[in-house]
Amino acid sequence: MASRESALPVQTIAMSDENIFSQRFEIRGGDFSNAGKTSTSIKDILQEIGIDPSIIIRASIASYEAEMNVVMYAQRGSLTLSVTPEKLHLRLEDDGPGIENIELAMKEGFSTATEKMREMGFGAGMGLPNIKRNADKFEIFSERGKGTSLDVTIFLDKTG
Amino acid sequence: MISGDPKMTLKEIQELLQAEVIIGHDRLGEEITSAGASDLMSDVLAFGKPGILLLTGLSNSQSVRTANIIDAKAIIYVRGKKPDQEGIELAKGRNIPLLTTQFMMYTACGLLFTHGLKGIGAPRANHSHE
Numbered sequence: 001m002a003s004r005e006s007a008l009p010v011q012t013i014a015m016s017d018e019n020i021f022s023q024r025f026e027i028r029g030g031d032f033s034n035a036g037k038t039s040t041s042i043k044d045i046l047q048e049i050g051i052d053p054s055i056i057i058r059a060s061i062a063s064y065e066a067e068m069n070v071v072m073y074a075q076r077g078s079l080t081l082s083v084t085p086e087k088l089h090l091r092l093e094d095d096g097p098g099i100e101n102i103e104l105a106m107k108e109g110f111s112t113a114t115e116k117m118r119e120m121g122f123g124a125g126m127g128l129p130n131i132k133r134n135a136d137k138f139e140i141f142s143e144r145g146k147g148t149s150l151d152v153t154i155f156l157d158k159t160g
Numbered sequence: 161m162i163s164g165d166p167k168m169t170l171k172e173i174q175e176l177l178q179a180e181v182i183i184g185h186d187r188l189g190e191e192i193t194s195a196g197a198s199d200l201m202s203d204v205l206a207f208g209k210p211g212i213l214l215l216t217g218l219s220n221s222q223s224v225r226t227a228n229i230i231d232a233k234a235i236i237y238v239r240g241k242k243p244d245q246e247g248i249e250l251a252k253g254r255n256i257p258l259l260t261t262q263f264m265m266y267t268a269c270g271l272l273f274t275h276g277l278k279g280i281g282a283p284r285a286n287h288s289h290e
Binding site: 033035036039040057060061065119120121122124125126129130133 | 199200201202203204205206210216218220221222223225226228229230231246
């Protein structure tokens, strides 16, 4: 059985007839020792809800890469998981420096990572492409000096 | 081990790579059918498939987190590396066996491949814009 780690501050933000589940996770920038905990929690939640394993792995990968981006580049951010009967949605918002050239950032291998980030096994310019690869719908919005937001949608009726 | 046999147990892999079991002695009977190797966790997230054996030289806890995310069956650390305590604790909680071999990455992979353990196939399909 999988054990639960002490979770980061978690705030449930919505419960309605339409949303069967919604939870918001705070992510601290630069906190490499906790990096990945949110995504591990998200994976646990999706398993508890009973989501198809092939969907869980896609959502977990997208979440993990997005979480690492916040840890690596921002002071703080949040990741909100929403699950409806039809789809799973991840919304990431951070207060990082923003992405100067999104088109370039979407190219595999393009990276602005530091040595510290690479020591963690990340920062190889694969993050955003990995997120997009696992999404059915992917939207990114970034403003220099303000931050970045990502919207990842995975439809539950497709098992990939 | 019969050449061409697509399966190896973790025990057979441990013996072949003269590996030390860090945790997971009780799971050495697990059967492995494919493996992947990288020090880049983003690469592992891109190519990883459930049930693979992950070979890596990355010894911090992100290696275990990545293995957990992709449902890897076990991790072999190469070049005698060992995960940090946080990684070990996480692997215990997630039931992921951790082994370490003195062989370098190329040799460890070569030994496994020549004993019949296949690599993973093509990367997962791109799900966007479908």
